[in-house]
Amino acid sequence: MVIEKIIYKKPESLTDCNFTYCSGCGHSTVHKLIAELVDELGIREKTIAVAPVGCAVFAYDFWNFDVSEAPHGRTPVVATAIKRIHPDNVVFSYQGDGDLVSIGLAEIMHTANRGENISVIFINNTNYGMTGGQMAPTTLLNQVTTTSPMGRNSKNYGYPIKMIELLVSLQGVKYLERVKITSPASILKAKKAIKKAFLNQINGTGFSMVEVLSACPESWKKTPREAIKWIDEEVSAYYPVGKIKDIE
Amino acid sequence: MLGKTIKMPQETVFIKGNHAIVEAAIDAGCRFYAGYPITPQNEIPEYMSKRMPEAGGTFIQAESELISINLVFGAGAAGARAMTTSSSPGISLMQEGISYMAGCEVPGVIVNIQRGGPGLGNIAPSQSDYYQAVKPGHGDFHSIVLAPHNIQEMYDYTVKAFDLADKYRIPVIVLSDGLLGQLMENITLKKDQETEYLDMPKDWALTGAKGRDGQRILSLLMRPGALEKHNEHLREKHRTICDNEIQYECFSIDDDIDCLIVAFGTVARISKGVINIAKDMRIGLFRPITLWPFPYMKINELSKRVKKVFVFEMNYGQMLDDVKIAVENSDKIEFYGRTGGGIPTQEELYQFIKARTKGRGY
Numbered sequence: 001m002v003i004e005k006i007i008y009k010k011p012e013s014l015t016d017c018n019f020t021y022c023s024g025c026g027h028s029t030v031h032k033l034i035a036e037l038v039d040e041l042g043i044r045e046k047t048i049a050v051a052p053v054g055c056a057v058f059a060y061d062f063w064n065f066d067v068s069e070a071p072h073g074r075t076p077v078v079a080t081a082i083k084r085i086h087p088d089n090v091v092f093s094y095q096g097d098g099d100l101v102s103i104g105l106a107e108i109m110h111t112a113n114r115g116e117n118i119s120v121i122f123i124n125n126t127n128y129g130m131t132g133g134q135m136a137p138t139t140l141l142n143q144v145t146t147t148s149p150m151g152r153n154s155k156n157y158g159y160p161i162k163m164i165e166l167l168v169s170l171q172g173v174k175y176l177e178r179v180k181i182t183s184p185a186s187i188l189k190a191k192k193a194i195k196k197a198f199l200n201q202i203n204g205t206g207f208s209m210v211e212v213l214s215a216c217p218e219s220w221k222k223t224p225r226e227a228i229k230w231i232d233e234e235v236s237a238y239y240p241v242g243k244i245k246d247i248e
Numbered sequence: 249m250l251g252k253t254i255k256m257p258q259e260t261v262f263i264k265g266n267h268a269i270v271e272a273a274i275d276a277g278c279r280f281y282a283g284y285p286i287t288p289q290n291e292i293p294e295y296m297s298k299r300m301p302e303a304g305g306t307f308i309q310a311e312s313e314l315i316s317i318n319l320v321f322g323a324g325a326a327g328a329r330a331m332t333t334s335s336s337p338g339i340s341l342m343q344e345g346i347s348y349m350a351g352c353e354v355p356g357v358i359v360n361i362q363r364g365g366p367g368l369g370n371i372a373p374s375q376s377d378y379y380q381a382v383k384p385g386h387g388d389f390h391s392i393v394l395a396p397h398n399i400q401e402m403y404d405y406t407v408k409a410f411d412l413a414d415k416y417r418i419p420v421i422v423l424s425d426g427l428l429g430q431l432m433e434n435i436t437l438k439k440d441q442e443t444e445y446l447d448m449p450k451d452w453a454l455t456g457a458k459g460r461d462g463q464r465i466l467s468l469l470m471r472p473g474a475l476e477k478h479n480e481h482l483r484e485k486h487r488t489i490c491d492n493e494i495q496y497e498c499f500s501i502d503d504d505i506d507c508l509i510v511a512f513g514t515v516a517r518i519s520k521g522v523i524n525i526a527k528d529m530r531i532g533l534f535r536p537i538t539l540w541p542f543p544y545m546k547i548n549e550l551s552k553r554v555k556k557v558f559v560f561e562m563n564y565g566q567m568l569d570d571v572k573i574a575v576e577n578s579d580k581i582e583f584y585g586r587t588g589g590g591i592p593t594q595e596e597l598y599q600f601i602k603a604r605t606k607g608r609g610y
Contacts, residue, residue, distance in 0.1 A: 046456040063462060
């Protein structure tokens with residue numbers, strides 16, 4: 001007789017709604033990692049997320065904990081206020097690169113500089129996915145997008161912003177790590193980094209941000225497999241993965 | 249973390265308008281404030297940075313008005329009574345956030361100590377943000393707009409703004425100006441006044457999904473028909489507000505008046521002086537206190553009893569549009585406005601009335 005044992009199930013922190021992201025998109029992976037972590041840390045009933053404007057605006061359809069919308073780029077500001085009102089809750093903002101690096105640059109810099117005790121999950125897929133693949137401040141040089149059809153050139157559009165390296169000098173910032181999700185091993189590393197960002201908040205350490213290099217095969221005009229290869233070879237060459245800052 | 253009103257005996261103080269706003273917020277149970285420096289409202293964040301921590305609340309000096317309004321959005325979404333203040337150019341930056349608050353039905357209070365515009369304008373008093381206050385942001389919605397005309401009302405209507413915001417889950421704008429912000433008067437602080445909605449349950453607020461599924465604060469409604477349904481719900485709410493919350497003052501209005509002045513805020517104050525010196529004329533003042541909802545019906549009724557309706561504003565005729573909607577025979581309407589920080593004197597307004605009525609007062 002075979003005894004069946006449940007060794008894996010859908011996290012309680014995910015709703016029954018199927019992910020609606022494109023094939024190979026990194027959002028589904030990171031959403032699931034977060035839901036698993038919220039379950040593992042036993043914080044579903046005290047977690048409040050703030051979703052960005054961009055593809056992940058629909059995060060509230062998939063997570064079964066409290067979620068607020070925010071105007072484009074104001075995501076960490078809304079998270080700041082929620083955390084100040086409910087300091088015992090776990091509050092995180094989830095933002096893409098258009099939201100965080102472009103329209104919300106002032107917001108993330110000042111949230112970080114104030115050392116707000118929140119966690120920021122920053123999804124960098126080097127373009128505006130939601131609106132059809134326009135150039136972002138994070139778009140790599142020579143990368144073709146719908147608004148840089150000849151490839152991004154530095155003469156007109158400057159250089160891709162390395163957000164973590166920009167934040168590193170701020171004293172209010174306690175933890176910065178860049179991860180990728182291109183293999184089972186790197187996904188586990190990403191999960192560990194996000195867990196640390198949550199634990200830092202729970203322990204009162206202060207502002208923590210994890211940047212996830214994430215695939216956008218649809219806009220990149222690549223297959224999911226090609227997209228992962230491009231992250232491993234090109235994107236992570238410009239945006240090196242690893243722990244950049246960690247102050248206990 | 250929601251604030252509680254501490255009941256204290258009534259207290260009379262000699263206080264500046266901007267400071268009265270602060271005391272009102274604290275007394276109304278506001279425990280979250282965010283603001284950015286701009287003249288002529290700087291006394292509010294300055295005084296608040298002392299008073300709010302004393303009251304056990306959160307004060308944040310925001311790095312822009314965009315950040316101010318979105319902090320208020322977040323605090324409101326978390327269930328707190330929250331406020332921001334600014335002056336005209338800063339309020340322009342807040343239009344995005346006000347629209348999101350309306351769409352998400354997040355309550356909050358926004359005080360505008362108006363200055364001259366457009367652009368950077370000047371720092372003198374003005375009423376030129378009337379349009380922006382009564383028709384703010386993008387999308388189909390209204391904010392409640394309250395227009396005080398003395399320092400007691402700066403206090404009273406700021407307290408009331410918090411109740412209205414919570415009662416209807418709506419952003420409420422207190423539309424004042426640099427004159428009222430800087431003016432000092434004796435007022436009575438009513439520490440336990442009208443806070444009937446302070447402790448109303450906010451089961452919609454984000455507090456963590458304790459014993460329940462996660463809930464959402466959102467305005468993005470993509471499914472076919474969903475946004476139209478939501479906006480219809482907002483419209484029903486607006487209708488309820490129009491039915492229940494219109495406020496105005498009738499000053500010196502009796503059966504014998506020939507002329508009606510319609511003015512709000514600072515200009516209504518000056519108009520009372522006009523009536524006091526115009527002993528040779530029979531003039532009454534109608535002062536809208538809620539600019540939205542606007543008292544169209546009352547103005548319509550009064551306008552039928554007079555020969556002339558004078559509209560006085562510190563702008564080039566913004567409330568004038570609403571008065572024109574209210575008055576059936578717009579030939580009766582005479583408008584006088586000063587702009588760019590100009591403040592009409594009572595003598596100036598009195599002479600205008602005389603000129604337009606051939607000295608007869610009608």
